[in-house]
Amino acid sequence: MLSNEILLTIKLQQVLFVDPKRIGLLKAIQQVGSINQAAKNANVSYKSAWDHLEAMNAISPKPLLERNTGGKNGGGTQLTPYAERLLQLYDLLAHTQEKAFQILQDEQIPLDSVLTATATFSPQSSARNQLFGKVAGLQYFNGGCDVSVQIANFPIDLTACITPKSAERLKLSLGKEVLLMIKAPWLEVYSKPLKNKVNLFQGTVKDIMEEDGFLEISIIAGQTECFATIKSETQFEIGQDIWVSIEPKQIVLLSL
Secondary structure, three states, X not given: OOOOOOOOOEEEOOEEEEOHHHHHHHHHHHHHOOHHHHHHHOOXXXXXXXXXXXXXXXXXXXXXXXXXXXXXXXXXXXXXXXXXXXXXXXXXXHHHHHHHHHHHHOOOOOOOOHHHHHHOOOOOOOOOEEEEEEEEEEEEEOOEEEEEEEOOOOOOOEEEEEOHHHHHHOOOOOOOEEEEEEOHHHEEEEXXXXXXXXXXXXXXXXXXXXEOOEEEEEEEEOOEEEEEEEEOOOOOOOOOEEEEEEOHHHOEEEOO
């Protein structure tokens, strides 16, 4: 398998600020505390190193280097806190680019949704059910906000109940993309539809797995697979039509 090389370049004011060579030079200075030795370690001439450093400092919003004169170590050059953060940011962007290229290879991941693509390489959650949708309705009431979310290929719109402050912090509006996170035990499963149940939808049992006295049921609802965890004494069969209910307060919403 061929390896991928993604070279990241950052410009400021349409002028080159940093590239892999300049980042390598800064990292060498960070390690040895000397421009002369850093130039040798980075395989560039001393003059070339100075030219790169002066070009960066000329357009940098903050200084990149600190000179120390004298002292028991005879002085030297160190990176400023701003330059240290620049190196961290560069590594972060390079990692993000690599993840983005991995997304390109997976044709199952849509590229027209920033939230969906980003979530594929974000920190993973213990929530077994992660559904993407768009806000279809916002209803505020005393102390709460019901958020109706339309999910593609799902039988119904799901409603999550959050606080008005959370809705404001998430900057929710009609049509905004959100990620719904629901733990498997929070799905209530029934063999027949019950009255007065919210977020009630029908599905079909795809698979049943038993572990530690509990059953994990894989459910196909519309064209979406979701998961419920129930006690093992409950009787269900593969291929059986069932009904699922989710309390609105047990749905966690995420948004960019």
